[in-house]
Amino acid sequence: MIKVDKLRRTFGPIVAVDSISFEVEQGEVLGFLGPNGAGKSTAMKMLACFLEPDSGTAQINGYDIVKDPVNVRKSLGYLAESAPAYGEMTVAGFLRFICDARQIKGADRKKALERIVPMCSIESVYHQTIETLSKGYKRRVGLAQTLIHDPKVLILDEPTDGLDPNQKHEVRQLISKMAKDKCIIVSTHILEEVEAVCSRTIIIANGQIRTDTTPKELKKEHNGSLDEAFRMITLNKVKSDN
Numbered sequence: 001m002i003k004v005d006k007l008r009r010t011f012g013p014i015v016a017v018d019s020i021s022f023e024v025e026q027g028e029v030l031g032f033l034g035p036n037g038a039g040k041s042t043a044m045k046m047l048a049c050f051l052e053p054d055s056g057t058a059q060i061n062g063y064d065i066v067k068d069p070v071n072v073r074k075s076l077g078y079l080a081e082s083a084p085a086y087g088e089m090t091v092a093g094f095l096r097f098i099c100d101a102r103q104i105k106g107a108d109r110k111k112a113l114e115r116i117v118p119m120c121s122i123e124s125v126y127h128q129t130i131e132t133l134s135k136g137y138k139r140r141v142g143l144a145q146t147l148i149h150d151p152k153v154l155i156l157d158e159p160t161d162g163l164d165p166n167q168k169h170e171v172r173q174l175i176s177k178m179a180k181d182k183c184i185i186v187s188t189h190i191l192e193e194v195e196a197v198c199s200r201t202i203i204i205a206n207g208q209i210r211t212d213t214t215p216k217e218l219k220k221e222h223n224g225s226l227d228e229a230f231r232m233i234t235l236n237k238v239k240s241d242n
Ligand SMILES: Nc1ncnc2c1ncn2[C@@H]1O[C@H](COP(=O)(O)OP(=O)(O)OP(=O)(O)O)[C@@H](O)[C@H]1O
Pocket: 011, 014, 015, 016, 034, 035, 036, 037, 038, 039, 040, 041, 042, 043, 081
């Protein structure tokens, strides 16, 4: 469902994403791990057609991100790192706006909203303006926006950022519940999140893929500690670069 082929992006002299290739199948939740500035968000933005690659490409649900971005956007839900939402809109107004943009109308709209509002636990803030919401609720509204058209592919950039432990747990459960029918990439700094929701993990550092394995294997190879695995895999290379 996701096939990434030598995707590369630079910003002036900075190589943010350095020719990465990987595939993700339906039913997989791929954890995208890496230190600050590793290139995770840049890679996700390219997959979601928010940023053009310098070279390379990717197929999402069979559509090419360079040649067919409209169909790519229809096939996927993308939660950006700091989900952009219009502060002055109410949650209800914002979700109606997203439905308009995605051409979800009439009975389908009613069904979509009845599904998504309880799913993301935003009933209590539904008529509140977005600028007055706490960080956690803003994140949940972002998640509702991402899921409203029930896309096959989900690209979630730090979906639990800003949530309290209960909300983190809820969102992880939600991701696990959806996983069977979808193809999901989740970026995170939280190693326990990788264990909780990911069937596979890619560690990226300096724009390159350092490892592509299961969280279980990764732990096994590093004395039962994902923390150590992360440090060894990311810091080692930084040391040898310097
Ligand atoms: N618009 C931009 N202009 C210039 N440099 C950028 C831009 N976006 C990203 N970069 C640079 O590209 C590199 C990768 O950034 P990116 O945001 O993809 O990393 P990340 O792994 O998502 O980091 P974090 O975990 O901190 O969110 C960094 O060196 C960053 O400064």
